[in-house]
Amino acid sequence: MVGAVEQVTLTCQRCGADSTHELAYAGRLLVTSTCTECGHTIERDVRDRYVADLRHRVASKPRRMLRRFRRHPVSYACSLPRAVASKPLDVLSELRLVLRAASDVQRKDTE
């Protein structure tokens, strides 16, 4: 995955504009979307799915690594030390995002 935040043009459900939206992802899951025109935000509580997804990503890693290694053995081997080192940090920042969005969703539910 490239980066956890993407900026993209989508149509806003609230203001109706084709505007830049900021989308934040944790692994395979979209967690929040914000319209930069009117600030309309969608947040999801994806805690359960994130844990299940993380397990799946870890389990499928050897197969994915093998496929990439077969195609580009040298460049893949060179990228290994960096990829391994950055993973725990990725997971931490994803987890922070997931927990923040979940607590926002819960707060809105109780309001």
Added chain:
Amino acid sequence: MITRVVRQRPVAAGVVLAGGSGTRVGSELNKVYLPLAGRRLVSWSIEAFDRVPEIGVLVLVTRPQDGELVDWVLDREITRRNVEVVHGGDARQTSELAALRHLAGRIDAGLIDTVLIHDAARPLISPGLVGGVLHAAREHGGAIPGLPTEDLATVSADGSRLTGAAPGNLVSVQTPQGFYAEPLLAAYEQAARLEFSGTDTASCMEQFSDTPVRWVHGEQRNFKITYPHDLVLAEHILASSDYQVQ
């Protein structure tokens, strides 16, 4: 000496449009490269076409500035090795024309008989629908998937009031749209000469060809990613099918 010419059976070509005409600012990501359930949006469509054995040629129409992303997706997410990348234009029509010109030699030689054109912003296309459109296009000349719309109403000319239910038999049009390759290429060349710009493949064919077009029942899940919620819905659907092309 007797030489036997073995004539190859013609194949169909799938064309996936990844032009991203909805992107407003240069620094923004083209939405067809958004992550969706562990892959980029565009790769779900490519995968669906790849599952249909009659699709012998697969073309991906891209913007030159998306080059790195295209390479990344083809390398990491696509099993098929011979996806042909073509640079398209700013508009849908010029992108389609670029793809057809890329295929022109094989169309003229009779190696490609049918072309299916699909919008990459519809990632949940199923191999079944691709096959259905292809079958109908080969039988009738042209085929377009659509869903009957029952809840449409008409409004007055100034848009201020509803004037009643829309007339029956309306369908909302989806992609892929499939046509015989030769008349499709001819229609697009003529449209280019006359600087005609249509909304989709069918509108160009309607204008410049008398190829009969057949409606094929589309699929609810084959919607176009337009709103942020569409991404959430698409993610749910893919998760419920265990992240597999269905």
